[in-house]
Amino acid sequence: MTPRDIEAFFATLQAERPHPQTELEYTSVFELLVAVLLSAQATDVGVNKATRRLFPVANTPQAILDLGPEGLESYIRTIGLYRSKARHLMQTCRLLLERHGGEVPRDRAALEALPGVGRKTANVVLNVAFGEPTIAVDTHIFRVANRTGLAPGKTPLQVEQKLLQRVPERYREDAHHWLILHGRYVCRARAPQCAQCRVAAWCDHARREAKGRR
Known part of the structure; x- marks a missing residue:
């Protein structure tokens, strides 16, 4: 072209x-991060079905940790690779609490340091949540x-x-x-x-x- x-x-x-807007459903930056992390090799429709059950029960890092691995898996088992995603999400929640006061950082390096968060996920969060011109x-x-x-x-x-x-x-x-x-x-x-x-x-x-x- x-x-x-x-x-x-x-x-x-x-x-x-x-x-235009993302088709993932979320009401906070943390919910967006969770939805994007879960969306790898999965459809937005499938992720939304799972998070509609998960977020009313647990939509903060501490609440996710309080579910425990098996509890979290019970909400996301319909999503592909749910066991590894649950493990990464638990680790990410722990780091958010330990390093960032429970908040999602507005920094690429800090985002990519979170388990399960690669460049693509970081770009989505920076763009959708913070309005940065990432792709x-x-x-x-x-x-x-x-x-x-x-x-x-x-x-x-x-x-x-x-x-x-x-x-x-x-x-x-x-x-x-x-x-x-x-x-x-x-x-x-x-x-x-x-x-x-x-x-x-x-x-x-x-x-x-x-x-x-x-």
């Missing part, structure tokens, strides 16, 4: 969804960035770094949401909805497909 393509691409996504590259964003020609890269980090270079600053804070929702509902892995795509005019893949039909 050229800079002009990128401008038109994001202007169109913005017009379609002026105020968390999950499978959807990785696919969209490569397929469209927006920010090709062989690794999530390469894609993230290229997105931060190429996405105009005024779109950067919401870019994560626009790209993930576009990948989830339109630019799907197996059956991309190119005929219904509003940004197909600037997409490398759609243009190649159109040329191949001529």
Whole structure:
């Protein structure tokens, strides 16, 4: 994509969804952290089903610890890798209390030092909770960035770094949401909805497909 393509691409996504939001349900920064930690290799729908049961009972680090490992697992066992996620979450809650007064830190290094919290999770928390212009590259964003020609890269980090270079600053804070929702509902892995795509005019893949039909 050229800079002009990128401008038109994001202007169109913005017009379609002026105020994009995460589909994870939360009411505090801690709840967001928990939901994102649980969402690895799981759907937002599945995580929301579990946290709707968990959060009314335990939505603070101390309350999670008070459940104990087995108690926590009973609420999240419908989520993939629930045992390792429960272990990481218990360890994270303990560190939040010991190092941060029970609050979620607004610092990348401190976030990534928490068990189960990698760069992607830290980026989501920094962006959604604190409004920082970070871009968390999950499978959807990785696919969209490569397929469209927006920010090709062989690794999530390469894609993230290229997105931060190429996405105009005024779109950067919401870019994560626009790209993930576009990948989830339109630019799907197996059956991309190119005929219904509003940004197909600037997409490398759609243009190649159109040329191949001529």
